[in-house]
Amino acid sequence: MTGDPFASTLERTFARLRDQDLWRRRERRQSPQGPSVQVDGRTLLSFASNDYLGLANDPRLVEAWCQGARRYGVGAGASHLLGGHSEAHHELEEALAAFVGTPRALLFSTGYMANLALVATLCPRRGRLFEDRRNHASLIDAARLAQADRHRYRDVAGLKRALAAAAPGGVVASDGVFSMDGDTADVPGLLALAQAHRAGLLLDEAHAFGVVGPQGRGTPAAHGLGHDPALVHMGTLGKAFGVFGAFVAASTDVIEALVQTARPYIYTTALPPALAVCAKASLAIAVAEEYRRTELGERIREFRAGAAQLGLQVLPSSTPIQPVILGDAGRALDASARLREHGLHVPAVRPPTVPAGSARLRITLSAAHTRDDVEHLLGALAALPPGSA
Numbered sequence: 001m002t003g004d005p006f007a008s009t010l011e012r013t014f015a016r017l018r019d020q021d022l023w024r025r026r027e028r029r030q031s032p033q034g035p036s037v038q039v040d041g042r043t044l045l046s047f048a049s050n051d052y053l054g055l056a057n058d059p060r061l062v063e064a065w066c067q068g069a070r071r072y073g074v075g076a077g078a079s080h081l082l083g084g085h086s087e088a089h090h091e092l093e094e095a096l097a098a099f100v101g102t103p104r105a106l107l108f109s110t111g112y113m114a115n116l117a118l119v120a121t122l123c124p125r126r127g128r129l130f131e132d133r134r135n136h137a138s139l140i141d142a143a144r145l146a147q148a149d150r151h152r153y154r155d156v157a158g159l160k161r162a163l164a165a166a167a168p169g170g171v172v173a174s175d176g177v178f179s180m181d182g183d184t185a186d187v188p189g190l191l192a193l194a195q196a197h198r199a200g201l202l203l204d205e206a207h208a209f210g211v212v213g214p215q216g217r218g219t220p221a222a223h224g225l226g227h228d229p230a231l232v233h234m235g236t237l238g239k240a241f242g243v244f245g246a247f248v249a250a251s252t253d254v255i256e257a258l259v260q261t262a263r264p265y266i267y268t269t270a271l272p273p274a275l276a277v278c279a280k281a282s283l284a285i286a287v288a289e290e291y292r293r294t295e296l297g298e299r300i301r302e303f304r305a306g307a308a309q310l311g312l313q314v315l316p317s318s319t320p321i322q323p324v325i326l327g328d329a330g331r332a333l334d335a336s337a338r339l340r341e342h343g344l345h346v347p348a349v350r351p352p353t354v355p356a357g358s359a360r361l362r363i364t365l366s367a368a369h370t371r372d373d374v375e376h377l378l379g380a381l382a383a384l385p386p387g388s389a
């Protein structure tokens with residue numbers, strides 16, 4: 001008898017996750033993203049997606065994708081360096097570089113892979129990496145994989161101390177907008193410290209591009225900062241731009257180093273060119289349609305004003321990510337289930353995605369939400385039993 005070689009290990013894992021209320025379930029959405037979604041057969045008002053500008057189901061983008069597919073087919077067929085790179089990829093890279101204001105940009109299949117590539121390339125041979133404790137999992141994993149000499153800081157003062165104790169050079173890495181807390185990094189402060197230390201600054205702008213700064217050009221642009229060779233921007237195309245994929249925008253040398261050496265760039269199939277056609281159209285819409293950021297800003301203000309009146313524990317975030325902290329994983333799950341009874345889709349986020357004791361409802365707002373949608377959400381939050389939120 002051979003038996004199941006994985007059973008005992010996996011059962012221990014399963015038992016631990018269930019005991020700690022950390023078991024995760026995938027639900028099946030049967031509709032496009034949008035304020036109203038069909039999930040497991042029910043129509044729900046969703047505050048769960050990163051489609052901040054309401055572009056993921058824009059008919060113009062669906063059409064752009066179809067046109068791209070008619071021209072290029074559905075798959076890239078190879079990696080970028082071995083025949084997969086197309087005119088569509090190239091044009092999108094040029095548009096992204098112009099959007100961010102850097103000499104060049106480079107496409108990646110996912111933001112996760114872009115971060116792996118960046119840290120391996122910028123921190124080779126146990127290079128020094130100073131990173132915010134709240135950085136996205138992909139930056140944390142990137143440092144582990146690159147075996148970077150890593151220091152995690154809590155705030156700018158902590159970074160300053162760590163840099164003062166280290167030899168010049170290295171890389172500072174931070175989310176521009178923190179994905180689970182929604183607040184924005186002190187980019188001018190980080191950049192000044194990095195420059196004084198002759199270090200680079202790697203900014204993960206996954207939740208910033210399209211949303212933060214003039215025309216959604218990101219957190220440095222929000223502070224009036226132009227291109228700086230010390231600054232490397234990582235962005236995704238699957239959040240505010242509503243599509244899929246990611247990119248790095250940086251100096252020519254950084255981009256060329258990624259092309260020449262980054263394994264997550266070299267050893268993977270290029271994104272479908274049709275997707276690149278679609279993402280280029282999305283970028284143009286995101287830049288041009290300022291009213292989307294205006295609407296989104298209104299929804300954020302309405303939600304925060306209502307949450308303050310209800311006495312909810314929100315965080316100091318001015319972005320579409322508006323978490324309500326509940327503490328216990330079980331409480332967060334319970335609150336999410338109760339909101340479901342009011343026809344709302346609001347996910348509970350638990351450790352290890354957030355620190356132990358800070359499980360939360362991760363509410364995300366979109367330009368496609370209406371004032372009534374926000375009122376519906378606030379009404380349901382108000383109806384949670386005392387102690388639930």
Ligand code: PMP
Nearest residue numbers: 110111112136179204206236246
């Ligand atoms: N960085 C941050 C801050 C993110 O939130 C995410 C996505 N959750 C990523 C990187 C990874 O991007 P992608 O989904 O394209 O892999």
